[in-house]
Amino acid sequence: MADLSGLVSDIHKKTPSKIGVICVNCILHHSPLENLIRFLKKYSIYLPESTLNVRSELVYYIYYHFFTEYQNDQIIRQMYSDPVEYIGDVIAKDELFKIGLQKHDFIAKHELIDVFADYCADMGIITFEMDPKDEINSMMDLFLTKRVPLLKTETVFVRTGHELENGGYSEELIKNIQEASKKAIWTVFVTSSYGAYVVGLDRLIKDMERLNIWLYVVDPLHKNVYGITKGKKNQIDENLKNQLEQSLPSQPIRAPSQLGKISKYDFSERDSYNPNKFTTFSILKSDIYGMYYEKTEPNHKFRDIFRSLLIIDPVSGLNIFSMKSQTQKIDDVILSGFLSALDSLALEIGTKQEGAKEKEINYQGFIVQIISGDLLNIALFLTKPADQILKERMNRFIHQFEYVYRDSITKYKESGNVAVFPESRIKKLAMDILSI
Numbered sequence: 006m007a008d009l010s011g012l013v014s015d016i017h018k019k020t021p022s023k024i025g026v027i028c029v030n031c032i033l034h035h036s037p038l039e040n041l042i043r044f045l046k047k048y049s050i051y052l053p054e055s056t057l058n059v060r061s062e063l064v065y066y067i068y069y070h071f072f073t074e075y076q077n078d079q080i081i082r083q084m085y086s087d088p089v090e091y092i093g094d095v096i097a098k099d100e101l102f103k104i105g106l107q108k109h110d111f112i113a114k115h116e117l118i119d120v121f122a123d124y125c126a127d128m129g130i131i132t133f134e135m136d137p138k139d140e141i142n143s144m145m146d147l148f149l150t151k152r153v154p155l156l157k158t159e160t161v162f163v164r165t166g167h168e169l170e171n172g173g174y175s176e177e178l179i180k181n182i183q184e185a186s187k188k189a190i191w192t193v194f195v196t197s198s199y200g201a202y203v204v205g206l207d208r209l210i211k212d213m214e215r216l217n218i219w220l221y222v223v224d225p226l227h228k229n230v231y232g233i234t235k236g237k238k239n240q241i242d243e244n245l246k247n248q249l250e251q252s253l254p255s256q257p258i259r260a261p262s263q264l265g266k267i268s269k270y271d272f273s274e275r276d277s278y279n280p281n282k283f284t285t286f287s288i289l290k291s292d293i294y295g296m297y298y299e300k301t302e303p304n305h306k307f308r309d310i311f312r313s314l315l316i317i318d319p320v321s322g323l324n325i326f327s328m329k330s331q332t333q334k335i336d337d338v339i340l341s342g343f344l345s346a347l348d349s350l351a352l353e354i355g356t357k358q359e360g361a362k363e364k365e366i367n368y369q370g371f372i373v374q375i376i377s378g379d380l381l382n383i384a385l386f387l388t389k390p391a392d393q394i395l396k397e398r399m400n401r402f403i404h405q406f407e408y409v410y411r412d413s414i415t416k417y418k419e420s421g422n423v424a425v426f427p428e429s430r431i432k433k434l435a436m437d438i439l440s441i
């Protein structure tokens with residue numbers, strides 16, 4: 006068997022010791038085995054005939070191929086500072102590994118907010134969430150305050166990689182950050198590892214240093230919070246500061262814990278606030294055989310309240326896909342009755358009323374949470390109302406479904422045949438994104 010550990014040691018000898026925010030091993034270990042094989046064939050990477058389709062063997066030959074290219078090609082060495090940056094960039098840019106790369110992100114924005122709020126609580130900081138209906142201050146996400154030993158305040162912008170990938174890193178965001186800097190002593194920007202990759206870590210660092218912003222990158226796979234840049238004090242406009250503080254909610258979403266550390270994420274003060282210590286990619290020995298994998302399996306957070314999922318064509322009102330709870334299944338009569346009663350229930354979704362995106366109703370003793378996408382609607386039957394995280398996950402699911410299965414949706418619209426949708430793959434997508 007090829008010595009993957011020895012190869013990684015050789016790669017590290019040619020690589021500066023830095024903290025990578027994206028784990029290349031994680032990308033490969035979260036990708037389907039068939040995609041690794043397709044990648045090897047795509048780049049004509051040598052693979053001995055005797056090699057079994059063992060993931061670690063395939064990873065070895067991927068690393069070996071691109072490490073050798075880096076060593077032997079002067080142009081590549083001029084483009085990339087070290088072999089890990091080259092290997093990581095090639096792998097991350099390939100569409101075959103998109104799913105593995107996206108594992109470095111949070112599905113719901115409020116999951117990232119919760120992680121950062123827990124970290125703040127451990128630091129003795131009180132966290133307020135801004136009211137999205139506040140037209141003046143809704144541009145920011147959080148407001149932090151710490152009264153010991155001196156009063157300190159911070160405005161915080163939180164963006165997932167998915168948001169940044171879809172135009173979230175814009176001139177408007179930079180303008181909003183600059184405006185928020187007039188309202189508190191410090192300004193903070195928080196994103197995920199995937200978000201740092203989407204923007205480009207080097208660009209993100211330069212922008213945050215130029216704006217005097219504290220930058221934090223949160224790694225959901227290794228459960229780390231990285232402090233990348235250290236911001237400087239802002240020049241505050243007292244009127245704007247007072248207006249902001251008067252608009253804060255009466256209760257924070259997180260206060261300092263009196264029972265010790267509450268965050269499940271690690272933070273190293275020693276390794277933080279020195280941008281030169283950080284780089285985009287890492288190949289960690291501890292991860293080369295996927296030892297971390299069990300820790301990152303979905304915890305099915307909403308399985309206990311989930312009863313059924315429907316994907317509905319809003320034009321015909323027909324159900325094109327359904328999935329029931331494995332533990333407590335819902336009666337088919339209830340589901341068919343729900344579908345036949347769509348009009349009388351006045352759901353106000355999809356084509357029924359332009360602009361309607363969300364609806365929550367009580368039907369036959371169940372809470373039915375409905376989200377409309379661009380082409381389809383989804384309905385979740387639950388025993389309790391969906392919280393903000395589940396609603397965000399539903400939005401992510403319907404848009405991901407419409408993107409991945411856009412060709413199947415077109416075929417269905419033309420033929421009316423629901424068999425064009427791969428049931429097992431959709432079920433896995435639903436379980437992963439909806440955490441059911």
